[in-house]
Amino acid sequence: MKAYSFRQSKKLWREASEWIAGGTQGTRQPLYPEYPTYFARAKGCRMWDVDDNEFIDLLCSIGPIILGYAYKRVDDAAVAIIRDSFQSSSNHPIQLELARLLVEMVPCAERVRFLKTGTEATLAAARLARCVTGRVPIARHGYHGWADIWKHAEGFPEGQGGVHQAAGEVVHQFGGTAEGLEQLFKKSRQKFAAVILCPADTRPFTPENYQGIIDVAHQHGALVIFDEVKTGFRVALGGAQELLGVTPDLTTLSKGMANGYPLSAIVGKAAYMERMSETPTAGTFSVEALSIAAAVATLKELKEKRVVDHLFKVGQRLIDGLNSICLNHDMEEPKAYPAPVPSMPRFTWHPNEGNRCDHPAHQHFFSQCLRYGLFFCPWHVAFVNYSHKNRDIDECLEICDFVMGKTRRTWKRSRVQRMS
Ligand SMILES: Cc1ncc(COP(=O)(O)O)c(C=O)c1O
Incomplete structure (x- = not known):
């Protein structure tokens, strides 16, 4: 060679x-x-x-x-929408098509909102959980992006890298097991808004562990967010939650959804997702439809093939x-x-x-x-x-x-x- x-x-x-x-x-x-x-x-x-x-x-x-790469069905869908323009100041009907596909595929999805990156989606999920519960602390396990609130809990020392300490001080690692979560709740004695975990990082990868985490979180009044940015569409069409047979309250999705076009989503139970309108999460490119057209083609192909x-x-x-x-x-x-x-x-x-x-x-x-x-x-x-x-x-x-x-x-x- x-x-x-x-x-x-x-x-x-x-x-x-x-x-x-x-x-x-x-x-x-x-x-x-x-x-x-x-x-x-x-x-x-x-x-x-x-x-x-x-x-x-x-x-x-x-x-x-x-x-x-350069997958024909997906790129054809993108090119078709480019011809009519894909960014405007109003909603595009293709959003509904993708939302329907996600609700059909992902067990916890009853409502959907689109964003651009995984970090945005995890931030929106954390904010929504705080809005719903009226509480602030969050328990987390895994990588959730580069925002201040996630970086602090990864152990960035005071002042390093410009990471804002206060944003992350209310975010705590729990080790990825039901026992770890119970211990964190007992030790901190605070009321938690949410537990967020990335199923690619959380072991043991068993229905018992994940259901245990959901049960402990719910007993303490916290919402459960599965960060399926990485595992969505790869572990199963409906993500790790489908494979494990467990249902979180909210889920973040991104990587596998649009075959490389920049898109993320937060999905979840209707009662919580309807509160999205109370949280400031809108962005200029939230209505962009190029990546949404690509995602519709991607998800259809994932299902059919x-x-x-x-x-x-x-x-x-x-x-x-x-x-x-x-x-x-x-x-x-x-x-x-x-x-x-x-x-x-x-x-x-x-x-x-x-x-x-x-x-x-x-x-x-x-x-x-x-x-x-x-x-x-x-x-x-x-x-x-x-x-x-x-x-x-x-x-x-x-x-x-x-x-x-x-x-x-x-x-x-x-x-x-x-x-x-
Ligand atoms: C589980 C998980 N959450 C969030 C993110 C952040 O996504 P992004 O890099 O699109 O901001 C990643 C990225 O690797 C991820 O794997």
Whole structure:
């Protein structure tokens, strides 16, 4: 296998610091500064950079690309609405079509509101819960975006990064179990407005744990928000709540909904959602219909093609293949597993340690994948899409096998050097 050259990308990366603040859009890109892929085009499960290097993509834009890049049915729907314009100062009828689809798919959805990003949706959900309950504190578990109220609870020290302390002081981590939540309620003795959790981060991923959390929250008068920005449409059409058979009060959705077009939603029980009109959550682009047209086409395709089943199959093929590669190369530490389901596979030298990725062999493996044509993220779960077919996964595994050979040699050599 031949290593890629990143000449054009490196040139852009050097120039970028003159024009772009910090040189990047803040999405933790490039994955590796020495291989700064500047994306030029993409189709299906593959992308090409400005040096015309071809990559099989296992990050899928950190989740949104659920059908595949430049997916015809979705882009046709977007182009059709572009011709008649998609942004105005009034509502568009296509909002109703998408709202109906979401109510049909997502168990807790009786009413719907559209926003643009996941962070906006989680903020709106928190604000709505405060409006409904008249209380302020929130218990949380998982990643919910970059707003002050979520960042403080992630442990940003006083003053760091401009994060406003007071906004987050009433947001508390609870550890993701019913027992953890009960303990937090007892310890803090405050009345909580809501419990928000991300099902990709909350373990154990069982109906008992999730129902337990809902029961404890409700006993204490708090609403339950499932942040399904990542898990929506990937874990099941109706998200983790459908797979687990549990029903939260509110849910936030985004990534898988519009195959990459920027859209999020807050959905939930009618009695609570009707209070949205009392909370200030309107935005200039809230009526934008391009991404809504894309979402209607995406959700119809997800349903008609049984996309989630496909994602589980190809994701499991990747997981099994990676574990076999580790076995064949006599590498005991790295593991591949569903996180929490096969459509979101994780491969890591740090099993069950979240996004930790500092193991030198882990860094070596993922950086070399990029050099040989696999866009595989070291610090995040992987995502597969409907355009990954078995042969694409097998090609990913060929690259991983080759790279694992290199990693094993490098890693074993460095271990011998450390011991001598
Ligand atoms: C569960 C969850 N909630 C919220 C967000 C924030 O979404 P955005 O990056 O669109 O603001 C993310 C993003 O990764 C997420 O995974």
